[in-house]
Amino acid sequence: MSNSVQSGSAAATRDELFDALANARRRTVLRLVRDRTPHGIGKEDLAFRLAAVTDDKRLAAVTDDDHQRALVALHHRLVPRLTDAGLLEETDDGLLRTTDHWVFDEPAFETVTSDRETTDADELDAVLEALADDRRRTVLAVLSDQYHLITTETLARDVAAREAETNERDVSRERVDEVLASLVHVHLPVLHDATLVGYDDDADRVSYEGHPVVRAEWIRPADSAPATDAETAAGDAETGRTDVRTLEGRDEVIATGQSLCERADDELFLLFTTTGLLEEGCFRRIEDAVDRGVDVTLGSRDPRVRDLVRERVPEVELWEPRVDWLNLPPEGESVGRLVFADRDAVMIGTLGRPAPGDGEYAETALVGDGPDNGLVVIMRQMLGSRLDELDARETDRRSQFPL
Template sequence: MQSPEERTVQIVSDPVKRTVLAVLSETENGLTVHELASQLLRSDAIPGRSEAPNSPFQSMVVSLHHRHLPQLEDWDLVDYDRSQLTATISDAEEETWNGIEALYSAMTLLSPAAEQTTILHSRQEVYEHARALADRAMDELFLFYFSDELLDEACLPYAKRAIDRGVTFHAGVKDESARTFFTEQLPEATVWEPQMDWVDGPIDERPQISRLVLADRSHMVLGMWDDPTAPDPSEIAIVASGQKNPLVALVRELLGPRVTHLDLQRPIE
């Protein structure tokens, strides 16, 4: 059972829940799930949504219906009518939401980077955001796969478009068959076997890193397996952007010797 403080932190750090509450607090009669999804996809507060390929509207509707609105209802912040697919902000909790909104505004003023760090809760969301980063990259794109299970030919057009724009594409892949896949499909890319000492840990340690995508050394998505030993592990991810974002800066610091001096790595012919 989450404490009120834990719920507040989760809402402040989750742009979807935060925006849902902000939008509903400004409507008298509530909104349908489809109306909410449309407003969320137009919101600047949801990073990566406008750039995501293959309109994410239906994905957002499903996410609202099955995860965000039921959670907000459980926390007594929203009244959600599943039969009518309508949501309204709870009258009893308007004061709570005002406090959350004030806290978020203060955090944003004190630390702009806080607004640029979010959480993704499914493998599909991670795929969509990683592809959006590939489409956003202007100079260089670093891709690290720690599991060949994530290889997806549907991602290749995004990588190829980036290369065609003149983006320098590097793929660090631990698995030999995955490296072969990249060298065959993307001959212009630099593919190598990265040193993994900075992420390796006990096999049963949870969570375990699944992938890292870094665009222009300022936008990143870091995926993690919730339970890497499960037959079909679920994936969550941290998304961060901005040169001054602490997470982006930390990843640059960790990867610096590896991504800056690729000529010291052994390329795959």
């Protein structure tokens, strides 16, 4: 991507780009001009060709009226939008040609402007129009990093943090509410209508759906590095994600762990080594899980963790592990937190040494999803005895009720 797009008003430039492309006739004009670049094409000639494509006629069958209507459209509506977006330029002798805009180097651009009907024109208009807004692109960037459905509030908090270029803990409640309102009333309906996201306003859940023509680079901040071919190839064919995903940094670990808590329908199994790992957002999601009937079990060898959870959420079943695989060693990394949702999705967070100054641990995590995922299978085996106890207790509880 060129430096000119990455600097200054990069977001506004992208808004103009996608807005200009969100019209089938403008895309046709762009293709016709590009076919004649670098030499260029005159507007009279372009109008004949545009009329032929628009009316599905041979060039020889285009009438003077057809030509005149196309010429007027080019002059007043089509060419100005494309030149304002930096896609077309006019030479000194009045010819039109394409510029060196970065989008012409995108492999997916051929699909966007193709005369082959691989994608419905109205559908493509809706997709590109949805991309013509920086906040909606941020929404897609957030959702594309998720394995599963997340709540609109979680989405709003992440979007607000990314827009402010800060971490989620530093975003005010007022700001989150402002972003949330815009998502619910404006942006999510637009993205849902364009089939880019799945949005169930009754269940308050959002997921990334994507579209074949949308590239990951299009929805990332303009100054971020594009995904490498190796990173893209490492993902599976449908989602582009690896079997076991690695997270870097405390904020990303917290956000993913909280979204897994939101995902749980029947059972949520948690482990924490210290009270410093229990964010307020964690407590809110544990409380929400209890409220919707999820069986929540939380383990820790630290009595302060158990006392804190007992005070905040007395409905949670507390457990003191008999093994020390979660203990913090004096040196090196160890497991610090674990979130296990419905026994088919897991996040294991590891702690490095405390950072100088604030004393916070450097955190990384591994995430696995699906009952057959290797990390999930290992976790079920490691926690086997405790899970067996929970199953036996549930069986005994059910036996007390008549069928």
